Amino acid sequence: xxxxxxxxxxxxxxxxxxxxxxxxxxxxxxxxxxxxxxxxxxxxxxxxxxxxxxxxxxxxxxxxxxxxxxxxxxxxxxxxxxxxxxxxxxxxxxxxxxxxxxxxxxxxxxxxxxxxxxxxxxxxxxxxxxxxxxxxxxxxxxxxxxxxxxxxxxxxxxxxxxxxxxxxxxxxxxxxxxxxxxxxxxxxxxxxxxxxxxxxxxxxxxxxxxxxxxxxxxxxxxxxxxxxxxxxxxxxxxxxxxxxxx
Amino acid sequence: xxxxxxxxxxxxxxxxxxxxxxxxxxxxxxxxxxxxxxxxxxxxxxxxxxxxxxxxxxxxxxxxxxxxxxxxxxxxxxxxxxxxxxxxxxxxxxxxxxxxxxxxxxxxxxxxxxxxxxxxxxxxxxxxxxxxxxxxxxxxxxxxxxxxxxxxxxxxxxxxxxxxxxxxxxxxxxxxxxxxxxxxxxxxxxxxxxxxxxxxxxxxxxxxxxxxxxxxxxxxxxxxxxxxxxxxxxxxxxxxxxxxxxxxxxxxxxxxxxxxxxxxxxxxxxxxxxxxxxxxxxxxxxxxxxxxxxxxxx
Numbered sequence: 001x002x003x004x005x006x007x008x009x010x011x012x013x014x015x016x017x018x019x020x021x022x023x024x025x026x027x028x029x030x031x032x033x034x035x036x037x038x039x040x041x042x043x044x045x046x047x048x049x050x051x052x053x054x055x056x057x058x059x060x061x062x063x064x065x066x067x068x069x070x071x072x073x074x075x076x077x078x079x080x081x082x083x084x085x086x087x088x089x090x091x092x093x094x095x096x097x098x099x100x101x102x103x104x105x106x107x108x109x110x111x112x113x114x115x116x117x118x119x120x121x122x123x124x125x126x127x128x129x130x131x132x133x134x135x136x137x138x139x140x141x142x143x144x145x146x147x148x149x150x151x152x153x154x155x156x157x158x159x160x161x162x163x164x165x166x167x168x169x170x171x172x173x174x175x176x177x178x179x180x181x182x183x184x185x186x187x188x189x190x191x192x193x194x195x196x197x198x199x200x201x202x203x204x205x206x207x208x209x210x211x212x213x214x215x216x217x218x219x220x221x222x223x224x225x226x227x228x229x230x231x232x233x234x235x236x237x238x239x240x241x242x243x244x245x246x
Numbered sequence: 247x248x249x250x251x252x253x254x255x256x257x258x259x260x261x262x263x264x265x266x267x268x269x270x271x272x273x274x275x276x277x278x279x280x281x282x283x284x285x286x287x288x289x290x291x292x293x294x295x296x297x298x299x300x301x302x303x304x305x306x307x308x309x310x311x312x313x314x315x316x317x318x319x320x321x322x323x324x325x326x327x328x329x330x331x332x333x334x335x336x337x338x339x340x341x342x343x344x345x346x347x348x349x350x351x352x353x354x355x356x357x358x359x360x361x362x363x364x365x366x367x368x369x370x371x372x373x374x375x376x377x378x379x380x381x382x383x384x385x386x387x388x389x390x391x392x393x394x395x396x397x398x399x400x401x402x403x404x405x406x407x408x409x410x411x412x413x414x415x416x417x418x419x420x421x422x423x424x425x426x427x428x429x430x431x432x433x434x435x436x437x438x439x440x441x442x443x444x445x446x447x448x449x450x451x452x453x454x455x456x457x458x459x460x461x462x463x464x465x466x467x468x469x470x471x472x473x474x475x476x477x478x479x480x481x482x483x484x485x486x487x488x489x490x491x492x493x494x495x496x497x498x499x500x501x502x503x504x505x506x507x508x509x510x511x512x513x514x515x516x517x518x519x520x521x522x523x524x525x526x527x528x529x530x531x532x533x534x535x536x537x538x539x540x541x542x543x544x
Binding site for chain 1: 273365376464468479489
């Protein structure tokens with residue numbers, strides 16, 4: 001808690017960008033369970049619930065807005081919103097352009113899903129969402145990369161045979177494999193990529209970053225983040241943070 | 247009478263479909279048709295006005311004005327739409343915010359461009375970050391209209407420039423012989439006659455504009471293609487009460503019908519307009535109308 005208070009004081013002292021009334025959070029709204037639109041057309045998902053909790057703890061008024069994945073970083077740096085929470089993995093390349101909070105979703109392996117169990121993922125045609133770490137990784141393997149603008153289209157490409165396999169975050173694929181009734185299955189080995197998922201901010205917004213960072217650290221310490229992760233990523237081994245290491 | 251939609255998994259057949267087609271998301275989808283139609287209704291006259299201005303500039307006898315008009319036509323027509331939509335909109339938005347920043351926050355000492363960041367004071371944000379979401383959407387929509395109008399205005403300018411040249415020179419000479427000034431001849435003789443030459447080109451533009459609405463989503467405005475893609479994508483039971491497979495084909499089929507019907511209606515309206523404009527014109531179509539009228543009278 002002291003850390004949170006300290007962060008808030010620092011943030012207030014930093015003034016400028018932090019002294020705004022509403023913090024706008026950009027998200028894609030097409031990446032369940034991280035962020036998606038529910039039946040009523042409202043944003044829902046792990047990051048939406050987490051973002052609201054972070055803002056409540058940091059005493060910020062927040063508003064989620066939807067933005068296309070391809071232009072999500074340009075719109076952040078040009079100031080159309082202040083934070084990105086869109087299942088964005090922390091990578092050195094992105095860190096050069098924007099800043100990240102500490103991860104709120106631990107580094108996990110990305111996985112392949114295919115219709116046939118004997119697809120050789122190092123030589124097949126593999127679908128991935130454009131400008132993701134997964135697409136970047138496939139480009140370095142022997143596989144043929146086909147890129148799509150939305151996560152949904154990468155899975156559809158496997159279903160209709162345009163691609164042999166899809167490569168994406170493991171937890172995005174789990175519900176899809178479960179619901180496919182045996183049509184789709186995990187193949188090959190998982191590949192650890194990225195440094196977990198964090199909230200992206202403008203590099204000049206250090207005050208806001210510290211405020212969010214403090215709230216995330218507090219949620220890790222008191223177990224609420226693990227509870228959220230367990231709620232949105234149910235399974236044998238939901239992603240979690242070891243409270244002792246905080 | 248709508249069935250009770252509180253537990254969709256218990257429904258089947260038509261009542262399931264009725265509930266499914268009236269979810270909040272679907273209502274947004276239907277609403278986006280209104281967004282697209284509104285965009286077309288606002289953009290078309292603005293683009294036409296810009297095109298008319300561009301064509302007037304391009305044929306101006308003052309060289310610098312003519313250069314401006316010709317440069318507008320050449321540059322905008324030459325740049326791919328998608329580049330224009332990604333670059334120009336952000337540049338325009340930043341330009342407006344920079345102007346407001348200079349006016350509203352003269353005491354600000356930090357730089358505006360910090361690495362890749364564009365930072366202006368909070369009072370200069372456009373829209374203000376505490377403005378309601380509908381205002382952000384209206385602002386995005388206005389930017390979209392302006393961008394569409396500039397792009398399509400350049401094409402319209404090129405069409406109108408050609409149409410103005412196509413009006414027979416003898417018409418203008420006759421007008422001048424009657425003592426009309428250059429401006430009078432332009433407005434009273436050239437402009438009323440040029441539309442018949444411009445209409446085929448303009449109607450092409452209109453049909454292209456109708457189909458260009460998916461570019462809206464690049465600007466953050468949710469259009470019909472965005473919603474069709476989102477609604478049609480397969481849905482897993484964890485995240486919706488209405489799980490289904492990949493239904494994009496049905497949604498896009500619906501869009502296809504919508505676009506076909508809309509372009510057909512446009513064609514009918516444009517044909518009527520063409521007949522009216524042709525009336526009394528010294529071109530083949532006008533002559534045919536005159537003969538038909540004579541034949542009818544005889």
